[in-house]
Amino acid sequence: MKKKNxxxxxxxxxIGNEILSGRTEDKNVSFISNWLNLQCGISVNEVRIVPDIxxxxxxxxxxxxxxxNYVFTTGGIGPTHDxxxxxxxxxxxKVKYEYHKEAFKILENYYGKSKFNDGRKKMxxxxxGSKLIYNPSSAAPGFIFKNILSLPGxxxxxxxxxxxxxxxxxxxxxxxSKTLNLFTVESNISKxxxxxxKKYKKFVDLGSYPFFRLGKIGVSIVSRSTSKTKLQSxxxxxxxxxxxxxxxxxxx
Amino acid sequence: MKKKNxxxxxxxxxIGNEILSGRTEDKNVSFISNWLNLQCGISVNEVRIVPDIxxxxxxxxxxxxxxxNYVFTTGGIGPTHDxxxxxxxxxxxKVKYEYHKEAFKILENYYGKSKFNDGRKKMxxxxxGSKLIYNPSSAAPGFIFKNILSLPGxxxxxxxxxxxxxxxxxxxxxxxSKTLNLFTVESNISKxxxxxxKKYKKFVDLGSYPFFRLGKIGVSIVSRSTSKTKLQSxxxxxxxxxxxxxxxxxxx
Numbered sequence: 001m002k003k004k005n006x007x008x009x010x011x012x013x014x015i016g017n018e019i020l021s022g023r024t025e026d027k028n029v030s031f032i033s034n035w036l037n038l039q040c041g042i043s044v045n046e047v048r049i050v051p052d053i054x055x056x057x058x059x060x061x062x063x064x065x066x067x068x069n070y071v072f073t074t075g076g077i078g079p080t081h082d083x084x085x086x087x088x089x090x091x092x093x094k095v096k097y098e099y100h101k102e103a104f105k106i107l108e109n110y111y112g113k114s115k116f117n118d119g120r121k122k123m124x125x126x127x128x129g130s131k132l133i134y135n136p137s138s139a140a141p142g143f144i145f146k147n148i149l150s151l152p153g154x155x156x157x158x159x160x161x162x163x164x165x166x167x168x169x170x171x172x173x174x175x176x177s178k179t180l181n182l183f184t185v186e187s188n189i190s191k192x193x194x195x196x197x198k199k200y201k202k203f204v205d206l207g208s209y210p211f212f213r214l215g216k217i218g219v220s221i222v223s224r225s226t227s228k229t230k231l232q233s234x235x236x237x238x239x240x241x242x243x244x245x246x247x248x249x250x251x252x
Numbered sequence: 253m254k255k256k257n258x259x260x261x262x263x264x265x266x267i268g269n270e271i272l273s274g275r276t277e278d279k280n281v282s283f284i285s286n287w288l289n290l291q292c293g294i295s296v297n298e299v300r301i302v303p304d305i306x307x308x309x310x311x312x313x314x315x316x317x318x319x320x321n322y323v324f325t326t327g328g329i330g331p332t333h334d335x336x337x338x339x340x341x342x343x344x345x346k347v348k349y350e351y352h353k354e355a356f357k358i359l360e361n362y363y364g365k366s367k368f369n370d371g372r373k374k375m376x377x378x379x380x381g382s383k384l385i386y387n388p389s390s391a392a393p394g395f396i397f398k399n400i401l402s403l404p405g406x407x408x409x410x411x412x413x414x415x416x417x418x419x420x421x422x423x424x425x426x427x428x429s430k431t432l433n434l435f436t437v438e439s440n441i442s443k444x445x446x447x448x449x450k451k452y453k454k455f456v457d458l459g460s461y462p463f464f465r466l467g468k469i470g471v472s473i474v475s476r477s478t479s480k481t482k483l484q485s486x487x488x489x490x491x492x493x494x495x496x497x498x499x500x501x502x503x504x
Contacts, residue, residue: 017459020296021429022285023474024461026278029301033274044272046308047301049281052459056298079439080460081446119442154462177273187331190371194333207269207304208332209276210406222275 005226008042008172011064014049015057015085016075016153027155028074035162041172041226042070052076057088065092065147070169075153077142079119089145090127100126103141110139134164144168173226178235180221181250182242186210189241193221196237203230218250257478260294260424263316266301267309267337268327268405279407280326287414293424293478294322304328309340317344317399322421327405329394331371337402338395342379345398352378355393362391386416396420425478430487432473433502434494438462441493445473448489455482470502 012032018024029047036042045068050056057076064071076085090097104124108116123140133142133149137160142151149165151158182189186208197206204225211218221238225231242249264284270276281299288294297320302308309328316323328337342349356376360368375392385394385401389412394403401417403410434441438460449458456477463470473490477483494501 014299017457017476018461018474019281020285020299021476022282022287022289022296023429025282029271030274030277033272035274037274044274045303047266047272047299049299051297078460078462079442081442081449082459117439117443119439122442123439156464177275187369187371187375190331190333190374191369197333205269207334208330209270210330212408222270224269224273 006041006172007226008040008070008170009045009068010036010042010070010072011046011048011068012044013057013060013064013071013073014047014075014153015052015073016049017051017082019049019075020051028151028153028158031155031159032072032074032162037175039166040169041174042169043172043175052082052084054084054088054091057085058092061089061092061148069147071148072165073148073150074158077123077140077150077152079122083122085150086126086143089148089150093127093146095145096128097125098128099124100130100132100143103132103143106132106139106141131168133161133168136160136164175224175226176228176231177222177224178231180235180238180242181211181213181218182221183216183218183248183250184245185217186219189219189245189247192241196234196241199237200225200230200234203227204234206234213250258293258424259478260292260322260422261297261320262288262294262322262324263298263300263320264296265309265312265316265323265325266299266327266405267304267325268301269303269334271301271327272303280403280405280410283407283411284324284326284414289427291418292421293426294421295424295427304334304336306336306340306343309337310344313341313344313400321399323400324417325400325402326410329375329392329402329404331374335374338378338382341397341400341402345379347397348380349377350380351376352382352384352395355384355395358384358391358393383420385413385420387413388416389413427476427478428480428483429474429476430483432487432490432494433463433465433470434473435468435470435500435502436497437469438471441471441497441499444493448486448493451489452477452482452486455479456486458486465502 033044076083087097126143127145130143130145207222209220223234285296328335339349378395379397382395382397459474461472475486
């Protein structure tokens with residue numbers, strides 16, 4: 001029986017002035033994308049980075065939530081005034097922003113009653129109806145509301161939580177990829193690459209990315225597909241092209 | 253005479269499957285943002301990352317171009333089939349996608365007539381009316397069309413070209429920033445930080461970012477403003493808070 005090709009698509013909404021100002025380099029997009037690809041067969045089709053401004057967060061949340069199977073937000077779920085992700089989701093979908101009982105208990109336990117101040121309590125406030133995404137490193141949970149999964153911005157904490165998102169996600173067809181690193185320049189093979197891409201248009205995405213390595217310039221040709229067979233066909237065509245042009249392959 | 257506070261806002265549109273798939277980590281957002289901030293007083297207020305799909309690029313270009321003073325695109329101006337930024341801009345604004353005479357000459361000179369093949373020629377095709385952004389590292393120029401500045405995706409090449417964008421940009425008021433690195437946790441100061449932010453709401457953006465350093469956790473408090481005076485006032489309030497709470501400052 002032929003397996004049906006199931007495309008599940010996600011977007012990432014990165015919330016935080018520190019990324020937009022250039023102060024902090026985002027590490028979460030590549031981590032989440034790789035994880036979704038490899039672990040869940042989900043592809044990330046769009047990313048947006050927005051400041052800590054409720055009106056903007058609300059607008060983007062509504063747009064992305066309609067358009068994609070899942071939206072991952074990063075950042076803005078801590079204890080300070082600029083952490084407004086949970087309240088923005090509540091606003092966007094017109095539900096109450098309130099204490100999540102289990103989250104409240106987890107945090108109260110973690111900090112102890114006497115040290116459980118207002119800032120810390122804030123981290124238990126979520127849109128009504130949220131389910132928790134547990135946090136093994138610093139207790140404060142993320143949450144899923146509708147198709148929106150909210151995670152913290154600190155990469156090490158986010159990384160430790162990602163496995164706990166799995167149970168909420170429908171899996172898509174695994175996306176396979178194959179990379180050929182060639183010692184050539186893009187414009188030497190661009191015409192033929194274009195023809196190969198055309199031939200496999202519906203099945204394979206073919207990308208070409210210049211690199212500099214060992215003092216030489218080169219091009220990585222990356223093919224991606226949910227079908228291993230089509231990927232092999234593309235690879236055969238690429239190998240033919242490489243032989244024809246007498247291009248050296250970089251073995252890593 | 254009091255200098256008028258001039259806000260100039262930009263967006264970045266990153267075009268490329270390789271960033272969305274997680275294969276490549278973006279380096280351009282923080283570089284462009286920092287440069288715009290420091291060199292031009294321009295703040296980046298939104299970033300979007302989209303795949304090499306014309307329909308999507310067109311949609312986002314139109315939206316961002318309306319909303320911001322400038323849109324910087326990165327990626328998609330090379331010689332291969334997946335480089336479709338220039339043709340997407342032409343499509344978005346309904347102008348001809350054609351050879352730019354000067355760009356054609358630059359590239360023809362660089363490669364020499366006999367090696368100036370179709371892929372390389374493609375890099376001279378731009379929306380009609382574009383002006384060039386010169387490329388000191390690999391010849392192929394970027395371009396500005398309306399308020400859209402198109403740069404390549406390879407960070408080292410982009411970095412070498414950024415100065416050549418300056419002449420096309422209106423400068424805004426310089427955004428000053430001050431960082432205090434504190435050995436404390438966010439929730440210890442979140443309430444007071446919120447009050448300080450409220451007090452200077454219109455003038456200063458106050459952000460709080462956890463860090464891990466020297467085996468300890470801490471928080472960086474970053475204040476940003478076009479007014480140095482307001483920044484100093486915020487800093488005085490922060491120092492008061494730090495003394496009150498007996499928090500140690502990390503000197504870097």
